[in-house]
Amino acid sequence: MDPIRRxxxxxxxxxxxxEKTAQRLTWWLLRAPDDxxxxxxxxxxxxKAAVKECSQCHTIAAADPCPICADARRDxxxxxxxxxxxxxxxxxxxxxxxxxxHVLHGAISPLxxxxxxxxxxxxxxxxxxxxxxxxxxTDPDVEGDATALYIARALKxxxxxxxxxxHGVAVGTEIEYADRVSLMRALENRRVL
Amino acid sequence: MRLLTLCAQDFxxxxxxxxxxxxxxxxxxxxxxxxxxxxxxxxxTLAALKxxxxxxxRELLRHGQDAAKVSGLVFDGxxxxxxxxxxxxxxxxxxxxxxxxxxxxxxxxxxRAVVFTPEDVAIVREGPELRRRFLDRAAFTARAGFLEIxxxxxxxxxxxxxxxxxxxxxRLSLEVFNERLAIAGARLSARRxxxxxxxxxxxxxxxxxxxxxxxxxxxxVSRLGDGDEAARAERFRSxxxxxxxxxxxxxxxxxGPQRDELELTLDGRSARTWGSQGQVRSLALALKxxxxxxxxxxGARPLFLLDDLSSELDRxxxxxxxDLLASLDLQVLVTSTDPNVLGDQPEQLRYAVExxxxxxx
Numbered sequence: 001m002d003p004i005r006r007x008x009x010x011x012x013x014x015x016x017x018x019e020k021t022a023q024r025l026t027w028w029l030l031r032a033p034d035d036x037x038x039x040x041x042x043x044x045x046x047x048k049a050a051v052k053e054c055s056q057c058h059t060i061a062a063a064d065p066c067p068i069c070a071d072a073r074r075d076x077x078x079x080x081x082x083x084x085x086x087x088x089x090x091x092x093x094x095x096x097x098x099x100x101x102h103v104l105h106g107a108i109s110p111l112x113x114x115x116x117x118x119x120x121x122x123x124x125x126x127x128x129x130x131x132x133x134x135x136x137x138t139d140p141d142v143e144g145d146a147t148a149l150y151i152a153r154a155l156k157x158x159x160x161x162x163x164x165x166x167h168g169v170a171v172g173t174e175i176e177y178a179d180r181v182s183l184m185r186a187l188e189n190r191r192v193l
Numbered sequence: 194m195r196l197l198t199l200c201a202q203d204f205x206x207x208x209x210x211x212x213x214x215x216x217x218x219x220x221x222x223x224x225x226x227x228x229x230x231x232x233x234x235x236x237x238t239l240a241a242l243k244x245x246x247x248x249x250x251r252e253l254l255r256h257g258q259d260a261a262k263v264s265g266l267v268f269d270g271x272x273x274x275x276x277x278x279x280x281x282x283x284x285x286x287x288x289x290x291x292x293x294x295x296x297x298x299x300x301x302x303x304x305r306a307v308v309f310t311p312e313d314v315a316i317v318r319e320g321p322e323l324r325r326r327f328l329d330r331a332a333f334t335a336r337a338g339f340l341e342i343x344x345x346x347x348x349x350x351x352x353x354x355x356x357x358x359x360x361x362x363x364r365l366s367l368e369v370f371n372e373r374l375a376i377a378g379a380r381l382s383a384r385r386x387x388x389x390x391x392x393x394x395x396x397x398x399x400x401x402x403x404x405x406x407x408x409x410x411x412x413x414v415s416r417l418g419d420g421d422e423a424a425r426a427e428r429f430r431s432x433x434x435x436x437x438x439x440x441x442x443x444x445x446x447x448x449g450p451q452r453d454e455l456e457l458t459l460d461g462r463s464a465r466t467w468g469s470q471g472q473v474r475s476l477a478l479a480l481k482x483x484x485x486x487x488x489x490x491x492g493a494r495p496l497f498l499l500d501d502l503s504s505e506l507d508r509x510x511x512x513x514x515x516d517l518l519a520s521l522d523l524q525v526l527v528t529s530t531d532p533n534v535l536g537d538q539p540e541q542l543r544y545a546v547e548x549x550x551x552x553x554x
Binding site: 108109110111115116117141142143145146149150153154 | 345348349351352353355356358359362363365366368369370372373
């Protein structure tokens with residue numbers, strides 16, 4: 001196959017990139033300095049070879065176990081369950097959580113053919129035996145809510161405390177300006193003082 | 194709320210239209226198939242990001258075009274806002290003053306519209322599905338936040354249906370979706386019930402004003418009973434429990450608020466079965482006007498879009514309707530083949546529409 005054509009075809013397989021953008025990128029790469037293109041190619045090749053799934057929490061990292069699982073200072077009595085590896089960094093940015101993580105790689109969605117078997121749930125059930133609390137931080141939508149409930153029920157025999165991340169009004173938002181959906185969520189998750 | 198201007202580009206048969214709509218009554222008249230209703234549908238698209246006849250975006254695009262745009266200047270009594278919608282065969286993008294709002298709700302808060310078309314007699318005449326849809330639509334007109342309640346229920350229903358279609362559905366997953374469904378369904382049922390309570394009085398009032406005859410009734414009959422939200426959730430849980438095996442066997446969800454009914458009666462008898470053509474029209478129109486009223490009581494000020502006015506009611510009722518609309522503080526956009534259907538109402542802008550081009554009369 002013609003190398004230009006091949007590059008366009010490959011690039012247009014990326015999400016959010018259509019034929020036109022792929023062509024523009026290809027022509028840009030053709031005119032770009034040689035080392036820039038080589039570095040890009042090498043980083044792409046390395047990505048799959050050097051990055052693996054952590055055998056404990058299933059996040060994607062350069063090492064197995066991942067830096068968080070390997071960190072002796074982390075609180076090993078707590079697991080925070082997230083849908084995607086990139087959700088970990090969001091929770092980490094809060095600076096408030098020092099426990100371990102567990103990445104499901106999705107949420108239960110029969111419409112998309114994703115059932116409990118397609119998620120990293122069995123290993124979560126195993127790991128839950130060694131902790132005191134599991135915090136479920138799946139998305140606040142139908143699939144995320146159902147997954148959270150599924151986890152709570154599946155972990156019941158283990159006797160571990162299961163909590164759901166509260167959703168609601170963003171901190172720093174005055175009630176007056178909170179959007180109605182968030183406010184509704186917050187009302188639903190209200191706590192007794 | 195008033196729509197001051199309307200622009201449409203490549204929208205249905207409207208190639209490039211720009212009209213002033215700054216009047217209490219705006220009327221589009223002309224022969225059939227000239228584009229009167231398309232102008233009304235453009236306004237509806239601006240308010241709801243979708244048409245009221247078209248099921249797919251593509252139907253809203255002018256033949257051979259792959260993009261359309263509708264925009265308009267809206268005045269809410271305090272400030273003016275420029276709303277615009279860009280449509281493609283697969284997408285829609287709404288902007289307020291050139292910016293995309295973070296939440297759809299924000300967009301919808303800028304302009305609301307209630308539409309009545311000749312086809313709406315089906316709400317009274319046809320099956321309960323259309324009446325539930327009317328209720329959900331009316332709840333949305335009154336409070337855009339209702340969207341999330343309706344979506345949560347529909348989402349859980351779709352997931353559960355997909356699960357039941359599987360060869361061997363995972364039992365714990367089914368239990369979990371049933372529980373989500375119980376919560377979402379109870380909320381939906383309770384909200385619809387509350388809305389019907391809000392619609393009740395304006396419905397009687399509006400019906401009295403347009404028809405003046407017969408004792409009408411409006412009642413929401415839910416499969417989940419008439420208790421509070423918690424009681425309804427409990428009722429739904431036990432329904433789901435009873436039907437578990439039957440659902441697994443039939444591979445489809447069976448009972449729940451998806452089978453609720455909005456009961457309409459005329460002198461104690463089912464309007465659906467017993468209503469005459471004229472009575473059914475009055476009832477459907479009264480429902481839409483009640484939707485408008487309920488929204489106004491909640492502080493929203495929707496526009497009223499009235500498609501094909503003369504064909505809807507006889508001359509007497511048309512006159513009453515126009516008087517009624519004039520007595521309410523709202524903007525009305527009307528289409529009619531009869532240019533004089535509004536009589537001598539002051540403050541009307543009239544356009545003759547021919548081949549997609551409106552001309553000021």
